[in-house]
Amino acid sequence: MSDLRTLAPIPRTVWIASGVMALGGFLGNMDGSIVAVGLESMRLSLGVTLVEIQWVATAYLLGLSVALPLTPWLVRRLGAGRLWLAALAAFLLTSVACALAPDAGTLIGVRAVQGMTAGIMVTAGQTVIGLAVGPERLGRTMGTLGLVVGLAPVIGPSVGGLLLAHFSWPVLFWLNLPIGLAAFGLALRYVPRGERQQPPPVDWFGLVMVSLGLPLLVYGLTELGTPGSLNIVLTAIGAVALALFTWWSLRVTHPVLQLRLAARPVMGASLATVLLAGAGMFGAVLLLPLWFQVRLGAGPAEAGVLLAPMGLATTVFVLLAGRLTDRYGGGTVALTGSVVVLASTVPLPWLGPDTPMVLIQALLVVRGAGLGLSILPASTAAYASVDADELGHATALVNIVLRVGGAVGGALCVIVLSRGLTVDAATGFGWAFGVLGALCVLGTVAAGWLRRAERSSTVDVTAGSTWEPGANP
Template identity: 35%
Template sequence: MSSNKLDGRLLRTIAVVLLGGLLGILNSTMAAVATGTLATAFDTSLSTIGWASTGFLLAVTATIPFTTWAVDRYGGKRLWVAGLALFLVGSLAAGLAWDVGSLIAFRVVQGIGAGLLDPLVLILLARAAGPRRAGRVMGLMGVVLSLGPVLGPIVGGALLGALTWRAMFLFSVVVGVVALVLAVRVIPPDEPVPTGPSRLDVIGLALLGPGFATVVLALSQAAEQGAFVVWQVLLPLAAGAGLLIGYGLHARRPGPLIDLRLFRSRSFSASVTIMGLGGMGLYAGLFALPLYYQQAHGHGVLAAGLLMAPLGLGGAIAMPLAGRLSDRLGARGLAFGGAIVAVLSMLALTRAGRDTPEVWPALAALTFGLGSGCFSAPTMGSLYRTLPEPMVAQGSSVLYMLNQLGGALGVALVTLVVQTASADPIAGLRGVFWLSVVSNLVVLALIPLLPGRGRTPEPVAAHPG
């Protein structure tokens, strides 16, 4: 389609893909608020039940590189339907789990399904939209990224309050069935397009997926232990770093799973780094703000979740508008303005205390959502305008893995800062907001590397021969 407008068929495809993409985000954030309930139900410790969430996250991270190769071998629609089916099986089994071991195992199955779906959301949308409409379509994707983490705790808290923990997983089954039926009917069929190596880079897969997953495990352990310099963190961190260095050496050979020459493009490197830092800042805020409302104002989990709504609402408003404008104006100006607003919003939150009325942190969260949305959607759009068609799958995987890594780092830093300031938790939360200020200042410094208006984006490397 040559027009910049989104026709009805494309809009239906976008809506169905976004519904499936919402599943993994909702499920992971719903499970996060149920940790205490699940520990009681299975008569186990919080650290043990935490592996239900950690196992899900590790499975997602380890599966993403495989999706990079499989989407061109089997076609986007086939892989999407397979991912939804696997996620449904895992959700149903988790809802019927009989002990903590079975719950963790079934959450891993869910994570493998989500590891197929999550990068496919970006790949399918980028291919459907084309470079000229990348900004507006990535802006619509941003609605899911903004609202999903906020809706999850609200929906999870409501289900846990009205029903049982099993209803939380069975809710995912109901939504997943609808998403699967609509995907079969609406998403247009596509034939496999073997643009990359025909054989799976097994060595690369064995190095890259576990490497990223092990680094995420180290960050999760840092959050659990409340420290970085402990063996539970240092051991997986060293192992993950070793695996990733090994992949870097392996990727010099022809036909790697992900071609590291992608990073020779300054605009690509800046885009994925901005999204990684954006993930860190967003998840730091998502975890710190509810703690602030609970510690400073004595609210319960559900009330704190509802007070988080302005953050998601701000992103949901800004991302479609900023994405649409970036298709005409370029990414740099919009992203620069958004990062400025995000920095100022976090600076305002560093002043929040026990006597601060809830309306002021809520307004700061709203403007932070607006600001982060204004730099996230144009950044994603500019990334897909620099990627040639054969590299869309690889670029999407890099983007998603770094975003996941940034989110895990954000959660770990929140936990570490709050625990080290246990005598004054409000001071610790202010420290988290200062960390978010710093991460958004780094985003601000990277924005000049993005394509500006009327500038031809620096092309990334074509697929290796």
């Protein structure tokens, strides 16, 4: 494969459609981050415990995981654009239901459904973009999507805090309506609907196994650091269900998810890179706020401010990563980003209260830039390596792997941290950052594998893909 590619132009209508998809992704991501700010307000208003109200956030994440496996079937049944419109409409309806929820139980139940609609929006939106632009232009459009979606967790907490200073918690859900209605109106004009096809019968056994296993595994891994054996049991049940799902999917003609795609060199390397980069990213998301507070003595609000530059650097470099991916290939860019992340992670165990904050901030900004250059290029390489009728499966697989990787990375880092803190803070964070560094090393190896797989491809630019702009699944 050539190291340098010619950047094909992207039509204005495709940019608009991509922007609309980005607006929907922004909405889903912002909803997750902004609600976290309002949990205490919800707890006081609804008269429940902190453990109970945390399920408002957890149910959303679990619902998102449940929806991912069925999305490829729905894409073929309805068309990617129609499915995205339906998911956005359902997201807005559940936002209204959340705002009007009379008690915590109702709110948690509706949030689970809202998470499912958000999961469908993510995968259907990425499929719409991929089919509209073709593999040669995918990096730049996905970079734009990543830029807008990445701003959500940066903006969400600030907007949420400002609103809660003047209004009660339902306003956090009412805020979705003007943004969502604007996106819906633009989508009716600019988003291609996609062609309806008659998909094969639903693989019910596979669907049940993955729909049971994925949320149980993600939840169990996320909670492994807490006392009790229930989380271990849930993790084990989830792992067994996913093992049965894998065994079954490799033996049936029309599985709910085409796991055989992972056997292709570029796709397999892309999934490995996303898994490990996601583990490193979400592990750091849990460790760094605690590090600022426990090790460096910052307050919660101050920790959030200190982490903001890293998030902004990630967001900016995601946009740059898209352009670089279209020109040099996802493997080359992902490897560069992984090396940068690794280099900025190695010094962390040796930093402490006496370290100048300017040095810490510089290191975290570099780390944020590396993150922006790692996950999106690997995802884009995965999408560009499949045919049009496989794109829905590819987007679902990448999003599933990213979430599983995040749960694994977060669990490993928190468990090691909790064990180390029994000695002292320096030991605890030293061990945890050591685990984070090991994940970064593995992620760099996977990115190198991806670069080699792309360069070994016999088809330039698309790494084996045959679909063209405007193709429909």
